[in-house]
Amino acid sequence: MEKSDNKHAIVTVAICFLIAVIEGLDIQAAGIAAAGIREYFGLDSSQLGVFFSAGILGLLPGALVGGRIADRIGRKKVLIWSTAMFAIFTLCTVWVNSFHSLLAVRFLAGAGLGAAMPILITLASEAVSPQNRGRAVGLMYCGMPVGAAILSLVAMTEFGANWKNIFYLGGLLPIIVIPLMIFFLPESREFLKAKDQAQQAETPVQQGAFKNLFDAENRLRTLCLWTSYFFTLMVVYIMLSWLPSLFTELGFTRKDGATAQFYFMMSATVGTVILGMLTDRWKKAYVILLMYGGILGGLFALNGAGSLTQMYMAAALVGAFVIGCQGVLYAFGGIVYPTQLRGTGVGVASAVGRVGAMMGPAIAGQLLAAGFGAAGVISAAIPCIIISAIFMLVLVRRIPA
Known part of the structure; x- marks a missing residue:
């Protein structure tokens, strides 16, 4: 039985890892393809910003x-359909011929990817025992920086120089993964168990509703998780969107900035796995203090570093903790909610985080335009991290150590 459980967990986390790699590819795709898209569609800077959004x-x-x-209907079915939706509309990015249709297909591709992420977290969480959920989500989510780093390398090749190839790659890879999901991905045993128990009791399957996120048991947990997701993802996307530009603001070359982004992503892969493992082994408050302290240390290092080597080290430090922190937050979503509410709870928290993700780069752009420079952007991220840490420390008092 234990061997079967291990196989179930390994297959689930491995397939979810592949989809997280695809998310990482997509996160980098718009920025890497931006110059080609701008020229092909004749966009100005404002229109390019709308395309990103x-x-x-x-x-x-x-x-x-x-x-x-x-x-309601199961993790596996929705993950397959959402991945298929993402694949189809990512490929459509290559085939559209107007700005408005370009925006439409990017929005719909984003909707498919957005639907997949909370399910990946839920599946990884439910594939293992509660004591191993942090490690499982960390191993799954480290696929995101891996995918981003891979696309950064692809962009340096002749193949990646053509913006259409970036989206062909992003659309065809999930099509390859879909048959693996259909034939090998097991449905969540926790979901099936809850469904069987409800059927044996001859009662409707108990399903979480949005209102349950604010019942007496979950209200404080939900508010703390939302706040932390919002401010942490704001900083994550400031770094993802602006790190190369911050390097040029500080007087380094564009190539230096791209190299820093690569170090950022590679260290993020390691940080996500290690912090996920520590979530299961340490007291959760210690993990919170370590990861938010690490982010603050990285931000201060970016602000104070002088040489290019020091800047690379600072970028790697920020990557390890800020992306690792995002993975830990996703793991907490799987920990704090019960089975029947887990997908809904993680999904809504992810959506709140995405609002922060949209606002962060825009605020950073405004600060740069107002003349605050790279130091101003980095300094503005510091209060966001402190607020996130405080709310996560409140949250850990509400869940088992």
């Missing part, structure tokens, strides 16, 4: 609806 905006309804439906 369209994909992130699509994540919101996807995250809200995907987890909710997964709590």
Whole structure:
């Protein structure tokens, strides 16, 4: 039985890892393809900004609806359909011929990806025992920086120089993964168990509803999780969107900035796995203090570093903790909610986080335009991290150590 459980967990986490890799590819795709898209469609800077926002905006309804439906009909079905939706509309990015249709397909691709993410977290959480959920989600989510780093390398090749190839890659990879999901991905045993228990009791399957997120048991947990998701993802996307530009603001070359982004992503892979493992082994308050302290240390290092080597080290430090922190927050979503509410709870929290993800880069852009420079952007991220840490420390008092 234990061998069967291990196989179930390994297959589930491995397939979810592959989809997280695809998310990482997509996160980098818009920025890498931006110059080619701008030229092909004749866009100005404002229109290019709207193009960036369209994909992130699509994540919101996807995250809200995907987890909710997964709590109703099952994790596997919704993950397959949401991945297929993402694949189809990512490929359509190559084939559209107007700005408005470009925005539409990016929004719909984002909706598919947004629906998939809370299900990945839920499946990884439910594939293992409660004592191993942090590690499982960390191993799954480290696929995101891996995917982003891979696309950064692809962008340096002749193949990646053509913006259409970026979206062909992003659309065809999930099509390859879909048959693996159909034939090998097991449905969540926790979901099936809850469904069987309800059928044996001859009662309707108990399903989480949005209102349950604010009942007496979950209200404080939900508010703390939402606040932490919002401010942490704000900082995550400031770094993802602006790190290369911050390097050029500080007098380094664009190539230096791209190299820093690569170090950022590679260290993020390691940080996500290690912090996920520590979530299961340490007291959760210690993990919170370590990861938010690490982010603050990295931000101060970015502000104070002088040489290029020091800047690379600071970027790697921020990547390890800020992306690792996002993975831990996703793991907490799987920990704090019961089975029948887990998909809904993680999905809504992810949607709240995506609002922060949209606002962060926009605020950073305004600060740069107002003349505050790279130091101003980095300094503005510090209060966000402190607020997130405080609310997470409140949250850990409400869940088992």
